[in-house]
Amino acid sequence: MAPRHQAPRGTRDLLPEESARWRWVEAQAHGVLDRYGYGEIRTPMFEDYELFARTSGESSDVVQKEMYRFKDLGDRDLALRPEFTAGVMRAFLEGGLGGRSRVHRLWSMGPVFRYGRPGKGRYRQFAQINCELVGSPAPGADVEMITLFVDLYEAWGFKDLTVKLNSVGQPASRRAYGERLRELLSPFGERLSEDSRRRLEQNPLRVLDSKSEADLAVLAELGARLPHMLDFLDEADREHWNAVLAGLDAAGVMHEVDHGLVRGLDYYTRTAFEVHDASLASQSALGGGGRYDGLIEALGGAPTPGVGFAIGLDRTLLVLQERGLAAAAGDTVCVVAMDATRAGVTALVRELRRRFRVEADVEARAFNAQMKSAGKSGARFLVIAGEEEWARGEVALKDSKTGEQKAVRRESLAAELEARVSRQESTT
Numbered sequence: 490m491a492p493r494h495q496a497p498r499g500t501r502d503l504l505p506e507e508s509a510r511w512r513w514v515e516a517q518a519h520g521v522l523d524r525y526g527y528g529e530i531r532t533p534m535f536e537d538y539e540l541f542a543r544t545s546g547e548s549s550d551v552v553q554k555e556m557y558r559f560k561d562l563g564d565r566d567l568a569l570r571p572e573f574t575a576g577v578m579r580a581f582l583e584g585g586l587g588g589r590s591r592v593h594r595l596w597s598m599g600p601v602f603r604y605g606r607p608g609k610g611r612y613r614q615f616a617q618i619n620c621e622l623v624g625s626p627a628p629g630a631d632v633e634m635i636t637l638f639v640d641l642y643e644a645w646g647f648k649d650l651t652v653k654l655n656s657v658g659q660p661a662s663r664r665a666y667g668e669r670l671r672e673l674l675s676p677f678g679e680r681l682s683e684d685s686r687r688r689l690e691q692n693p694l695r696v697l698d699s700k701s702e703a704d705l706a707v708l709a710e711l712g713a714r715l716p717h718m719l720d721f722l723d724e725a726d727r728e729h730w731n732a733v734l735a736g737l738d739a740a741g742v743m744h745e746v747d748h749g750l751v752r753g754l755d756y757y758t759r760t761a762f763e764v765h766d767a768s769l770a771s772q773s774a775l776g777g778g779g780r781y782d783g784l785i786e787a788l789g790g791a792p793t794p795g796v797g798f799a800i801g802l803d804r805t806l807l808v809l810q811e812r813g814l815a816a817a818a819g820d821t822v823c824v825v826a827m828d829a830t831r832a833g834v835t836a837l838v839r840e841l842r843r844r845f846r847v848e849a850d851v852e853a854r855a856f857n858a859q860m861k862s863a864g865k866s867g868a869r870f871l872v873i874a875g876e877e878e879w880a881r882g883e884v885a886l887k888d889s890k891t892g893e894q895k896a897v898r899r900e901s902l903a904a905e906l907e908a909r910v911s912r913q914e915s916t917t
Contacts, residue, residue: 499605499613510806515598517644518618525637527594527620532576534600538568544575544784555603569602573619574781574797575788581623582790592624598802610804620778621797623785628729631760631780632736634796638764639742641800642775645809647766650775652737653747654762656730657694657779658722666721667693673714677707694718694751708749717748726759733760750777758782760796769808776800820910823868824849825859830874837874837884837899844903870906 496502503511522529538558545551557569570576577597580586586593597619604613620637622630639650657663670693678686682701689696696704708715722730737744750761763777778798785793822845826834831853838849848866850859863871873885878896886905887894897905 497613499607501612507806510810511802514645514802514806514809518598518641521637521641521644522596522620525594525633525640527596527637530577530580530595530597531599532570532573532580532597534602535567535569536576536579538566540575540579540788541568541571543787544578545571551603555605557602557604571603572601572799573597573599573617574621574784574799577619577621578623578785578788578790578795582785582788587624587785587790587793590624592622595621595623610801610807612803616802618800618802619797621795623795624793626782626794628732628736628760630794630796631733631762632740634778634798635737635744635762635764636740636742638762638776638778638798638800642764642766642805645805646812647775649767650743651765651767652742652744652762653750653765654733654744654760655718655747655750656722656726656759657718657751657757657761658726659758660783662721662723662726663694663718666716666718669716669721670694670696673711673716674707677710680707697749697751718751719746719748729759762798766808775805820846820869821866822847822870822872822906823863823866824872824874825856825863826850826874827856827876828853829876830879833879834874837872837902841872841903841906845906870909872902 541556542552551571556571559567561567577595599616600614601617602614605611607613620634622634635652639652642650671689674689674693674696678689680703681689682699682703685696685699685701685704699705750763757779759780761779764775765773766775767773776799780796782794784795822841824834824838824847838847841847848868869889871887871889875885878884882899883896884899884902885894886897886902888909
């Protein structure tokens with residue numbers, strides 16, 4: 490019989506085994522972010538609708554099609570966050586961070602919400618890691634952000650990543666580029682998708698980001714006649730662009746120019762980037778970001794430059810699991826007792842749990858039943874509290890990976906386990 494209630498379409502439950510993999514991914518990310526000197530910022534999961542409409546752009550798909558928008562009991566117009574950056578910048582202003590120091594390195598992690606067609610690795614509630622470097626207009630900030638992005642994925646086991654990047658200039662050059670695109674694309678209006686016909690009027694650059702086969706056919710037909718945003722950059726933007734490329738070369742980050750990369754939100758300026766894994770073929774993009782020098786000013790703050798990115802964790806976990814890279818829970822210790830040793834083992838288990846993941850019987854089952862469960866648990870270490878060993882102040886310690894079993898003094902058990910775990914970690 491099917492359960493009466495099920496998770497809403499586009500959402501899912503993370504059961505213990507999968508949650509263990511998520512914790513591993515999060516722990517690896519925390520390590521990289523700490524080493525880069527980024528601090529965590531946590532913001533509400535819902536904000537005023539206007540915050541997202543203003544920052545993402547009224548014409549964006551996020552605002553027009555994907556926002557979870559609602560009125561609360563006080564008739565306030567609210568929305569579940571579809572991305573982190575707008576809320577983080579609102580908190581930056583509200584918390585007065587700009588007056589504390591000039592440059593801020595911030596990260597967030599948690600659920601975001603967008604209404605879209607659910608699919609493999611695509612959910613309506615999904616998780617992101619979001620990073621922001623606020624306060625520096627220097628190309629080096631863009632380089633650090635891109636390098637951090639790549640280093641996060643390398644910490645998860647990805648290899649041979651390529652950064653695709655473009656410059657979307659600043660508002661004036663973008664308007665000029667948009668007008669040129671509108672001139673070229675208008676004669677093909679009837680062949681464009683409905684979305685791109687709307688975009689052509691509101692924001693022509695977004696046509697370049699279309700996934701519609703009809704739109705892609707038009708763009709392919711235009712071919713070399715299609716201008717590049719890089720051709721419309723002013724001198725300052727071009728200097729910034731060249732410095733970013735030189736910085737990535739110096740950092741040893743593989744990169745290539747993608748003239749069709751424009752990003753989907755209105756607040757981007759200058760550098761826009763995505764990180765790709767070529768082995769994923771047509772679905773190679775792992776995430777992206779860019780510079781948003783006008784965003785804080787649009788929210789009512791002083792002109793403040795910034796650059797950031799977002800990583801979708803659901804798809805990242807899916808790829809890791811398919812490749813066998815996502816670690817499960819850490820090494821588990823399973824303790825088995827006999828009737829005569831059960832009372833003493835209770836204190837031993839509690840002590841071990843201060844340092845290790847420990848499983849132990851709570852039902853006073855027979856020794857053979859406990860051993861059978863231990864075999865099914867997948868525990869790395871098995872601690873057997875036999876009567877004779879216990880009387881001598883010892884337990885039997887078995888390593889399920891090597892098959893080795895030895896008697897260990899009870900007072901030395903934790904140290905022995907730590908030594909074995911450390912040896913294992915040093916060889917992986």
